[in-house]
Amino acid sequence: MKIAIAREAIEVGERRVALVPATIQRLVQPDWHFLVEAKAGEGSYINDQDYSDAGAAVVADRAELWGHADVILKVAPPSQAEIEQMCPGTALISFLNPLGDPELIEALAARQITAFSMELIPRTSRAQSMDALSSQAGIAGYKAVLLGAAALPKFFPMLTTAAGTIRPAKVFVMGAGVAGLQAIATARRLGAIVEAFDIRPAVKEEVQSLGAKFVDIDLGEDTVAEGGYAKEVSEAAQAKTQAVLSDRIAQADVVITTAQVPGKRAPILVTAAMVEGMQPGSVIVDLAANQGGNCEVTEPGKDINYHGITIIGPTNLPSSMPVHASQLYAKNVATLLEYLIKDNGLNLDFEDDIVDATCVTHGGEIRNPRVKAALNIEVQVS
Numbered sequence: 001m002k003i004a005i006a007r008e009a010i011e012v013g014e015r016r017v018a019l020v021p022a023t024i025q026r027l028v029q030p031d032w033h034f035l036v037e038a039k040a041g042e043g044s045y046i047n048d049q050d051y052s053d054a055g056a057a058v059v060a061d062r063a064e065l066w067g068h069a070d071v072i073l074k075v076a077p078p079s080q081a082e083i084e085q086m087c088p089g090t091a092l093i094s095f096l097n098p099l100g101d102p103e104l105i106e107a108l109a110a111r112q113i114t115a116f117s118m119e120l121i122p123r124t125s126r127a128q129s130m131d132a133l134s135s136q137a138g139i140a141g142y143k144a145v146l147l148g149a150a151a152l153p154k155f156f157p158m159l160t161t162a163a164g165t166i167r168p169a170k171v172f173v174m175g176a177g178v179a180g181l182q183a184i185a186t187a188r189r190l191g192a193i194v195e196a197f198d199i200r201p202a203v204k205e206e207v208q209s210l211g212a213k214f215v216d217i218d219l220g221e222d223t224v225a226e227g228g229y230a231k232e233v234s235e236a237a238q239a240k241t242q243a244v245l246s247d248r249i250a251q252a253d254v255v256i257t258t259a260q261v262p263g264k265r266a267p268i269l270v271t272a273a274m275v276e277g278m279q280p281g282s283v284i285v286d287l288a289a290n291q292g293g294n295c296e297v298t299e300p301g302k303d304i305n306y307h308g309i310t311i312i313g314p315t316n317l318p319s320s321m322p323v324h325a326s327q328l329y330a331k332n333v334a335t336l337l338e339y340l341i342k343d344n345g346l347n348l349d350f351e352d353d354i355v356d357a358t359c360v361t362h363g364g365e366i367r368n369p370r371v372k373a374a375l376n377i378e379v380q381v382s
Contacts, residue, residue: 001344002033003337004069005056007040008076015043015322016329018073018094021054023330027337028055031344035059035069044322066090071341073333077104088112091346093333095119095132098360099263100291102374109361114346116358118332119262120368127354129335134178135328140317141182141258144285145171148254149190151283151303151310157191168193172248173212174269174294175258176203179287183256184210195248199241199259217244238267245269250277257294258287263370266291272306280308289313 005024008014017040019027024034034056038048048058059065066072066085074094078086083104086092089112096117098105108115118132128134149156152169159166171187173180176198184207187194194212207214217240249255249270255278260266266288275284275297286293289300297306298313305311318325339354340347350356350367360368366377 001031001071001341002035002069003071003073004035004059004065005037005040005051006066006072006074006082007037007062008043008074009079009082012076013316013319014076015319016075016326017041017044017046017322018075018326018330018333020044020046020326020330021050021056022327023334024051024056025054027334032341033057035065037062037065041326043319044326046326071337071346073337075329077101078108080107083107083111083113086111086113090114091340092116093118093336096360098368098371099374102371105360105366105368105371106375109364109366112364113361114348114359114363115361116336116340117360117368118336118358120358120360121332121336122353122357124353130332130339130354132329132332135332136318136325137178137258138182139321139325139328140287140314141179141184141256142186143317143321144179144256144258144287144314145183145186145190145254147312147314148256148283148285151312152254153281154253155191156187169253170195170251171254171256172196172252173256173258174198174245175260175287176200176207176214177258179258180256181206181210183258184212187254187256188212192254195252197241197245197248199237215245215248217241238269242269242271242274246274246277249274250279252278253282255282255284256287257284259294260288260291263374264291266294268294268296270295272296275309275311276307278309282309284309284311286311286313287317290315 005019036051036056036058038060071091077096091114093116098117121127121130155166156169158168169192171192171194173183173196176196184194188211196207196212197215204214286295286298288294289298300313301315303312
């Protein structure tokens, strides 16, 4: 079994790597041969010699690497040119954005690639150590607070000095998933007063356990989707949410938004009017920028000033912390690899919930019903 670690394309700005040397060293066994593309770990401050010392072979020729691999490991979704370099029958494990970019999944199926999407790992206790969305979201939540603190023209903690007392900053976190909870914990460590909101009432205790106040709004409808994710709510529920949260946003020094719906545009939680109602110098860090943003005036990938408010729209915060992001992602991928490979071959038991949920293409077909629906492919109901 030849397992290739691909170098991420420079133009996409991805600094993470799919496996780190320490993980390879743990995985190496007689029938598993690791091939690493030259300079694959450069963005994560890992050199080729580190991979060689861990037991991997460093390959300079990408065509040779991709052409001989049984399994290819990546972080960012492959480009069309990269897909064309893969041999039919190869397995791919990567983030694939299957609901946001179904055409990519169609291209993988046409190339006869057996593709596993890290976004589709089930959120179950059995698959927890494979859950890359959660491991990377935690990094994003942490870094979002640091960006907010750096951009805010105030202290975060309360300070008592000879010149007077400085009141602590107020941070409002919208969305209490993994990213939101990490943002809450980080803001509290920095000494801020933190409030948080989530449409899922079940997260209230988690928010309070971190020392934040939970803003409770009864939306009068089901707000939890399959797998525990937040569900897209009605326009009436969104309007009610915005009305209640306007005052909280106006009082906050830093607002961090994290609400996303897989495969759809992120819901607007902060309107332009709400931004205009904030105190000059306040900051919004929009973690949903890559899906259009939770803030109406967010510009993905840019920091802007709107009526005296700084709005930060990062699109790949985990990549800005590539050392630890790569270590955590490598653990997720390694656990999935060990689960999938049995007797020196892929275990494609589609009766298994993890295999069934994660494998989006196999044998030239798209397996995921939601991707099929996005491509207007007839979905067979068994």
